Amino acid sequence: MTDRNQQLFERAQRHIPGGVNSPVRAFRSVGGTPCFFASGSGSRVMDVNGKSYLDYVGSWGPLILGHAHPEVIAAVQESAAKGLSFGAPTELEIEMADLLCKLLPSMDMVRLVNSGTEATMSAIRLARGYTGRDVLIKFEGCYHGHSDSLLVKAGSGLLTFGNPNSGGVPADLAQHTLVLDYNDDIQVERAFAHYGERIAAVIVEPVAGNMNLVAPRPEFLQSLRTLCTQHGSVLIFDEVMTGFRVGPACAQGLYSIRPDLTTLGKVIGGGMPLAAFGGKREIMEQIAPLGPVYQAGTLSGNPVAVAAGLATLKLIQKPGFFVDLERKTDALCEGLNATAVNNGVAFSAQPVGGMFGLYFRAHWPRNFKEIMQCNKEAFNRFFHAMLDAGHYFAPSAYEAGFVSAAHSDADIAETIDAAETIFKNW
Ligand code: HOZ
Numbered sequence: 001m002t003d004r005n006q007q008l009f010e011r012a013q014r015h016i017p018g019g020v021n022s023p024v025r026a027f028r029s030v031g032g033t034p035c036f037f038a039s040g041s042g043s044r045v046m047d048v049n050g051k052s053y054l055d056y057v058g059s060w061g062p063l064i065l066g067h068a069h070p071e072v073i074a075a076v077q078e079s080a081a082k083g084l085s086f087g088a089p090t091e092l093e094i095e096m097a098d099l100l101c102k103l104l105p106s107m108d109m110v111r112l113v114n115s116g117t118e119a120t121m122s123a124i125r126l127a128r129g130y131t132g133r134d135v136l137i138k139f140e141g142c143y144h145g146h147s148d149s150l151l152v153k154a155g156s157g158l159l160t161f162g163n164p165n166s167g168g169v170p171a172d173l174a175q176h177t178l179v180l181d182y183n184d185d186i187q188v189e190r191a192f193a194h195y196g197e198r199i200a201a202v203i204v205e206p207v208a209g210n211m212n213l214v215a216p217r218p219e220f221l222q223s224l225r226t227l228c229t230q231h232g233s234v235l236i237f238d239e240v241m242t243g244f245r246v247g248p249a250c251a252q253g254l255y256s257i258r259p260d261l262t263t264l265g266k267v268i269g270g271g272m273p274l275a276a277f278g279g280k281r282e283i284m285e286q287i288a289p290l291g292p293v294y295q296a297g298t299l300s301g302n303p304v305a306v307a308a309g310l311a312t313l314k315l316i317q318k319p320g321f322f323v324d325l326e327r328k329t330d331a332l333c334e335g336l337n338a339t340a341v342n343n344g345v346a347f348s349a350q351p352v353g354g355m356f357g358l359y360f361r362a363h364w365p366r367n368f369k370e371i372m373q374c375n376k377e378a379f380n381r382f383f384h385a386m387l388d389a390g391h392y393f394a395p396s397a398y399e400a401g402f403v404s405a406a407h408s409d410a411d412i413a414e415t416i417d418a419a420e421t422i423f424k425n426w
Contacts, residue, residue, distance in 0.1 A: 003033070003049065004036070004047075004048040004049050005033050005034065005035055005036050005047060005048060005049060006033050008036045008048060009033050009034055009036070019034070020034065024394070024395065024396050024399065025395070027395045029376075029380075029395060029396040029397065029398070030379075030380045030383045030384065030395045030396065030397075031380060031384075032384060034395070035047040035053070035387075035392065036048045038050075039067075039068075040055065040063075040066075040067025040068055041066075041067050041068050042066040042067060042068075042404075042406035043055060043066050043067075043404060043406040043407040043408065043411050044067070045067060045392060051390065052390060053387070053390050053391060053392035054390065054391050054392065054407070054411050054414065054415055055067070055392045055404075056391065056392060056393050056394070056401040056402060056403065056415075057392060057393065057394050057401070057402060058402040058403075058404050059271055060241075060266070060394075060399075060402075061209075061241050061245055061266040061267065061355070061400075061402050062265075062266040062267055062269060062270060062271045063270075063271055063402075063404055064244070064245060064267050064270075064312065064316060064325070064354060064402075064404055064405060065270070065312060065315055065316070065404060065405050065406060066404040066405060066406025066407070067406070069270075069311075069312075069315070069406070071311050071315060072270050072271065072308050072311045072312055072315075074311075075307040075308055075310065075311035076272070076304055076307055076308050076311075078307065079092070079303050079304045079306075079307035079308075080304050082303070083303070084302075084303075084304060085298075085299055085302055085303065085304075086303065087298055087299075089301075090301070090303050090306070092303055092306045092307060092310065093112060093301040093303075093306055095306075095310060096112065096268075096301075096306050096309060096310055096313075097109075097110050097112070097278075099310070099313055100264070100268070100276060100278060101278070103244075103248070103249060103313075104249060104250065104252065104253075104262060104278075105249075105258065106252055106258040106259055106260075106262060106279060106280075107262060107278040107279055108278075108279070108280055108281035108284065109278055109279070109281055109284035109285070110276050110277070110278025110279075110284070111276065111277055111278065111284070111287060111295065111300075112274065112275070112276050112300055112301040112306070113274075113275045113276060113277065113295075113297055113300050114273045114274065114275060114297060114299055114300060114302070114305075115145070115265065115273060115275050116144075116145050116238075116240035116241075116263065116265035116266065116275050117144075117145030117146050117147055118145070118275060118297070119145075119240060119263035119264065119265055119275040119276060119277040120144040120145045120147065120150065120203065120236075120238055120240070120263045120277070121145060121147035121149075121150075122277050122287075122295045123201075123203070123236050123261045123263050123277040123279075124136060124147075124149060124150075124200075124201060124203065124236070125293055125294075125295065126234075126261065126277070126283060126284075126286060126287060126293050126295075127200045127201035127233075127234035127236060127260075127261065127283070128200045128201070129286050129291070129292060129293035130200075130234060130282075130283045130286050130293075131200045131201070131232065131233065131234060133197075133198050133199060133200035133233075134176045134198065134200060135176055135177075135178065135195055135198040135199045135200055136149060136176055136177045136178070136199075136200060136201050136202075136203065137177075137178045137180060137188065137191060137199060137201070137202040137203070138150065138152070138177060138178070138179055138180075138202075138203050138204070139179065139180055139181065139182040139204055139205075139208070139368075140153070140154055140179050140180070140181055140182060140367070140368040140369075141182055141208060141210070141211030141214065141367065141368030141371060142182060142203075142204060142205045142208050142210065142211070142238070143205070143210030143211070144203055144205070144238050144240075144263075145240075146166070148169045148170070148173045148174075149173055149174075149176060149177055150177070150203075151164060151165055151166040151169050151174075152164060152165060152169070152174040152177040152179055153165040153179060154179035154180075155178075155179070159178070159190065159191060159194050159195075161174065161175040161176065161177060161178060162174045162175070162177045162178065162179045178191055178195070181367050181368070181369070182204075182208055182214055182216075182220075182366070182367045182368060183214070183216060183217050183220045183366045183367050184220070184367065185217075185219060185220050185223035185224075188202070188223060188224060188227060189223070189227065192227045192230075192231055192233075196230075196231040196233075197231070199231060199233040200233060200234060201228075201233055201234040201235070201236050201261075202224050202227075202228055202233060202234075202235055202236065203236040203238055204216075204221070204224060204235075204236070204237065204238065205237075205238050205239075205241065205242065206221055206237050206238075206239065206242055206250075206251035206252065206254075206255060206257070207241075207242050207246055207251050207352050207353075207355070209241040209242065209355060209399075209400035210241070210398070210399070210400070211368050211371045211398050212357045212358070212359065212365070212371050212374070212397060212398050212399060212400060213350060213352065213355060213356060213357025213400040213401075214357070214365055214366060214367065214368075214371065215350065215352055215364070215366075216251075216255065217366070218255050221255050221257045222257060224257075225257050225258070225259075228260070234260045234261055234283065235259045235260045235261070236259060236260065236261045236262070236263065237250075237251065237252055237257075237259035237261070237262045237263070238263050239251055239252070239262050239263060239264055240263055240264060240265035240266055240275065241265075241266060241355070241400065242352075242353075242355070243262070243264040243265070243266065243267055243268060244264075244267040244268065244313065244316060245266065245267050245353055245354050245355055245402070246352050246353030246354065246355060247322055247353050248316070248317070248321070248322050250262070250264075254352075254353070259279065260279050260280050260283060261277060261278070261279035261280070261283060262277070262278060262279055263275070263276070263277045264276045264277070264278075267312060267313075267316070268309045268312075268313065269305050269308060269309045269312075270308040270309050270311060270312030270313075271308060271312075272302075272304060272305035272308040272309065273299075273302070273305055274302070274305035274306060274308070274309050316405075321405065322353065322354070324405065325353065325354040325403060325404075325405055326351070326353055326354065328403050328407055328409065328412055329351040329353065329354050329355070329356055329403040330351050331409070331412050332349070332351070332356065332403060332412045332415060332416065333349035333350060333351040333356050335412065335413070335415075335416030335419075336349040336358070336415075336416060336419050337349050339416060339419050339420040339423050340419075340423055342420075342423075343420075343423040343424055343426060344426075345360075345378075345423045345426050346360060346361060346362050346375065346378075347359065347360055347361070347362075347378075347423075348361065348362060348363060348364055350364045354402060354403050354404070355400045355401065355402050355403075356400065356401045356402075356403065357400055357401070358379070358382075358393070358401060359371075359374045360374050360375035360376075360378035360379050360382070360397070361373055361374045361375065371398065374397060376397045379397035380397070382419075382422060383395065383397075385422045386415075386418060386419065386422065389418040389421070389422070390418075391414075391415050391418050
């Protein structure tokens with residue numbers, strides 16, 4: 001049979017670097033040929049060969065209602081028919097801003113942008129403008145988009161500034177960023193003791209989802225809140241992935257921490273390009289045109305994207321939505337854990353709300369170093385065996401997984417059965 005995925009991948013590589021518009025899609029980490037998808041419906045996606053998969057990527061998080069939810073599609077169609085973009089204010093943007101500020105008590109004001117990268121880049125500029133300081137703390141393995149200050153790896157010692165981990169990032173910029181270990185509040189305390197008066201912001205994924213999933217120790221998040229308050233630094237929760245994904249009030253609601261600024265993306269656009277940053281009024285008032293910190297965008301608050309996002313946010317407000325999503329995510333992880341134990345495979349799975357981590361390691365990791373102890377070759381074998389069996393997980397051992405409301409109990413059971421078959425012959 002002709003493999004259309006392979007044909008398209010070869011064609012794509014002629015004019016698209018690596019054949020993809022975002023590197024992880026190229027399957028370099030797991031090997032093999034990327035799936036080119038033709039359509040999606042509910043919990044399933046269909047590739048160009050006509051093969052159907054149960055989808056645990058969900059466009060990397062946004063599709064909390066599953067693919068092509070009829071109410072989201074209707075909202076998009078209705079909005080698109082009225083015009084795709086105006087580059088001027090629309091009423092729907094106010095509705096979105098009002099809703100976000102109602103759902104998140106930490107948010108007094110919010111600005112809409114197009115991508116998570118834009119949201120985090122702007123939040124950091126704002127924190128620096130507000131505090132008049134330059135230093136930023138981030139955590140190893142947390143990803144906050146691809147802006148220059150954030151593509152930084154740890155320096156040679158705990159309290160040394162970072163180095164670029166991408167070509168094209170000036171070392172001068174990386175030198176304003178301190179990279180510390182996730183979940184290590186002692187390190188953060190030492191960094192504040194050393195540099196407290198220079199620290200503009202701490203940015204953190206309150207549940208890390210870009211090094212696989214790493215859950216926070218609640219005391220870790222609390223210590224970030226306390227130290228930022230003590231030192232006049234801005235606490236930024238990057239909830240691009242966790243926002244309205246781990247609970248109805250995001251991770252900040254789940255762990256009862258009020259950040260100064262929050263970045264959102266993914267779910268708030270329901271599959272369309274939409275993101276946001278927002279928080280305390282006195283900080284947000286520093287943004288142009290009210291204040292001196294510049295940020296702008298032709299397609300910011302795009303009406304079609306806002307319509308998709310609003311339809312999604314309204315549907316996930318329904319009573320019991322997150323209870324059900326969490327129940328299914330828990331069931332998936334419990335089932336996978338049980339079959340791994342029964343078959344003696346060093347594996348564990350961990351749920352948080354509607355996201356999960358899969359680790360080829362007996363215990364849940366707590367930081368990047370422990371993530372690196374997972375057996376990557378075992379993950380790659382598992383990934384391909386599951387893909388062959390029609391279950392699509394993220395094509396990398398360093399990404400989180402996502403369950404949607406469209407996944408049925410039967411879907412989850414089917415995935416656990418497929419894993420059981422694989423682990424039996426492991
Ligand atoms: N930012 C995603 C990885 N955590 C990748 C998104 C994509 O390739 O679409």
